[in-house]
Amino acid sequence: DAEITQSPRHKITETGRQVTLACHQTWNHNNMFWYRQDLGHGLRLIHYSYGVHDTNKGEVSDGYSVSRSNTEDLPLTLESAASSQTSVYFCASSESGQGAGELFFGEGSRLTVL
Amino acid sequence: AQSVTQPDIHITVSEGASLELRCNYSYGATPYLFWYVQSPGQGLQLLLKYFSGDTLVQGIKGFEAEFKRSQSSFNLRKPSVHWSDAAEYFCAVGGSGTYKYIFGTGTRLKVLA
Numbered sequence: 001d002a003e004i005t006q007s008p009r010h011k012i013t014e015t016g017r018q019v020t021l022a023c024h025q026t027w028n029h030n031n032m033f034w035y036r037q038d039l040g041h042g043l044r045l046i047h048y049s050y051g052v053h054d055t056n057k058g059e060v061s062d063g064y065s066v067s068r069s070n071t072e073d074l075p076l077t078l079e080s081a082a083s084s085q086t087s088v089y090f091c092a093s094s095e096s097g098q099g100a101g102e103l104f105f106g107e108g109s110r111l112t113v114l
Numbered sequence: 115a116q117s118v119t120q121p122d123i124h125i126t127v128s129e130g131a132s133l134e135l136r137c138n139y140s141y142g143a144t145p146y147l148f149w150y151v152q153s154p155g156q157g158l159q160l161l162l163k164y165f166s167g168d169t170l171v172q173g174i175k176g177f178e179a180e181f182k183r184s185q186s187s188f189n190l191r192k193p194s195v196h197w198s199d200a201a202e203y204f205c206a207v208g209g210s211g212t213y214k215y216i217f218g219t220g221t222r223l224k225v226l227a
Binding site: 004031033035040042043044045048050058090092096098099100101102103105106107108 | 148156163208211212214217218219
């Protein structure tokens with residue numbers, strides 16, 4: 001079965017360190033997204049990609065970067081982790097088509113920045 | 115501005131009771147509307163979606179939602195709640211010209227035995 005996997009599921013790091021969260025999907029979807037989930041804010045879009053070598057900023061992109069070198073992977077990098085980036089991060093993917101379609105989510109990566 | 119409002123942060127219902135979760139949206143184009151459910155420690159799973167046509171849509175797990183354009187609402191309903199329905203529910207809106215969504219802040223459902 002196709003799936004979307006995130007790693008690590010849990011990570012604790014220190015302020016100022018670089019952190020990379022991996023996302024791998026086997027749906028062969030062109031569209032991939034990174035969200036963060038915080039209490040009272042729901043899900044907020046960090047970065048997204050509509051295909052290989054395409055990346056775009058979402059509403060909360062400061063301090064984050066992504067790269068898309070193939071269809072399957074969209075790693076999220078925190079260049080210099082800050083305590084404000086403590087959150088649960090979700091990767092998602094969707095098919096290209098007539099517009100917003102069903103999102104398929106990973107199980108999330110819980111990041112704690114001390 | 116485009117937005118999704120879920121006015122109820124927490125809702126508690128007894129098992130077997132009916133449920134309605136509210137969702138209001140503001141969107142400049144024809145909306146595509148979604149409800150997702152998130153069980154503890156899990157990612158989100160699609161319950162149902164509305165793109166066009168019949169304004170009452172059926173989803174998985176016995177859920178349904180009704181699109182009311184005049185009220186900019188897309189409320190989620192279930193006639194009889196089961197203990198396993200305890201979870202967080204998110205309403206979201208997208209459109210035909212984008213693959214992006216706007217999510218609401220979620221409603222956490224507690225089910226009493």
